[in-house]
Amino acid sequence: MKTIVKIAWRNIWRNKRRTLITVASIMFALFFAIIMRGFQKGSYAKMKENAVESYSGYLQIQNKDYWDDKNINNTMDIDPDLVQEFREDSRVRVVFPRLESFALASSGESTKGIAVMGIDPDQEDEMTQVKSYLQEGQFIEQNDKSILVAEGLAKFLGIKVNDTLILFSSGYHGATAAGLYPVKGILKLPTPEMNRSTAYLPLLEAQNLFSAYDRFTSLIFDLYDMDQVEEVASMVSSKIDQDHYSVMGWQAMNKELLQMIETDNAGGVIMIAILYMVIAFGIFGTVLMMTNERIREFSVMISVGMQRVKLATVVVVELFFLTALAVLAGIIISLPVMFYFYYNPIEFSGDAVEVMQDFNFEPVMPMSIEPSIFVFQGIAISILSLIAMSYPTIKILKLDVVNGLRS
Numbered sequence: 001m002k003t004i005v006k007i008a009w010r011n012i013w014r015n016k017r018r019t020l021i022t023v024a025s026i027m028f029a030l031f032f033a034i035i036m037r038g039f040q041k042g043s044y045a046k047m048k049e050n051a052v053e054s055y056s057g058y059l060q061i062q063n064k065d066y067w068d069d070k071n072i073n074n075t076m077d078i079d080p081d082l083v084q085e086f087r088e089d090s091r092v093r094v095v096f097p098r099l100e101s102f103a104l105a106s107s108g109e110s111t112k113g114i115a116v117m118g119i120d121p122d123q124e125d126e127m128t129q130v131k132s133y134l135q136e137g138q139f140i141e142q143n144d145k146s147i148l149v150a151e152g153l154a155k156f157l158g159i160k161v162n163d164t165l166i167l168f169s170s171g172y173h174g175a176t177a178a179g180l181y182p183v184k185g186i187l188k189l190p191t192p193e194m195n196r197s198t199a200y201l202p203l204l205e206a207q208n209l210f211s212a213y214d215r216f217t218s219l220i221f222d223l224y225d226m227d228q229v230e231e232v233a234s235m236v237s238s239k240i241d242q243d244h245y246s247v248m249g250w251q252a253m254n255k256e257l258l259q260m261i262e263t264d265n266a267g268g269v270i271m272i273a274i275l276y277m278v279i280a281f282g283i284f285g286t287v288l289m290m291t292n293e294r295i296r297e298f299s300v301m302i303s304v305g306m307q308r309v310k311l312a313t314v315v316v317v318e319l320f321f322l323t324a325l326a327v328l329a330g331i332i333i334s335l336p337v338m339f340y341f342y343y344n345p346i347e348f349s350g351d352a353v354e355v356m357q358d359f360n361f362e363p364v365m366p367m368s369i370e371p372s373i374f375v376f377q378g379i380a381i382s383i384l385s386l387i388a389m390s391y392p393t394i395k396i397l398k399l400d401v402v403n404g405l406r407s
Helices: 002-012 016-056 080-087 121-128 151-157 192-197 203-209 226-239 255-293 295-303 308-343 351-358 371-397 401-406
Strands: 059-063 092-107 110-119 134-137 147-150 164-170 176-187 198-202 218-223 245-249
Touching (some): 059 226, 080 092, 092 151, 110 203, 121 218, 147 151, 255 371
Antiparallel strands (some): 092 110
8 A cells, every 4th residue: 555655646746737736726716615614604603792792692581471572561570599599500601680671762853762771780791791892981880870872872862971861761560761861981882783772771770760670671691601501591491480481592582693694604505515616627627637648558557467446546546645735735825814814804894884784794704713614625625536536446447458558
């Protein structure tokens, strides 16, 4: 076998130009495939991160009617001792309550329906890092009677820090909810939809506004490991009254996002498939040319006593070397580009920002450096090469030596 490997290695360098052209064509196709999948995977991961870590968390406990009817009357109270028990679970990073409702926000002559989120500022910041989005002013504290406003909403209403925002809504069990709140800070949230229509109040003040004292719309869980969502959900479900509460995972709360990602991913797979068809024709064209050029050589070697199986093995090993060189080169040249865009994601500007925000996407294109991207592309190229190897193998095994010597 060692001799076969030596012969195959020397054979591929007998015609350096052909070898380099073959390696280059596969290498650049692989490079573009890796880069394309890297941007796709990076964008999907960013969307999930925005959805989970900036809002929903990995799990939520809710009133069992709340998800289908997000009404302030479908709130809940929960035993503080049970919440503390959840916090002490080693798989749980943080657990915190939230009270969400809707209100009419007004400033001057501008009015808009918005989402009002009552948060525990410190605990909310542990998961969503909402404090890092602060652009102007100061962050709210637990006992504040002031409000944080998202940047897009502030622009629409024409308000700034220290201006007053009027909120009007319906409270718990039909109570009137109305309040005047000084704007303490302005946030630039990562999700465009939230950035256009969200305001944050301290939890206690939100409960006072909506007359929902000691009540929440959700208890949110952030976990250390996404793979433990099912385990923790089972644990939580076993400890709550399922006649009144429900446990929802992040996939159930983000179904539209996941469906959109699956649809987009299918389009990406089709593009990759087209790219691989080009690669496949390139590999097969090279194999076809290389095989036909060497018919006389193969015939001579068989006629002097070399076994057909060994000769076919030499050619297969040659193709293996060509594929390995191309895959290795493709991965090596793609690594610097991927790491550059991983640490410096593309940020859109101009009209593209508005277009992406209209589709509720953050105007940024991050890169993923998941090892699976390289592994999958390498395996795909190897399979194509394996298919191409069948041609010279069959050709050599069925070669007519007499006609081959006359060619």
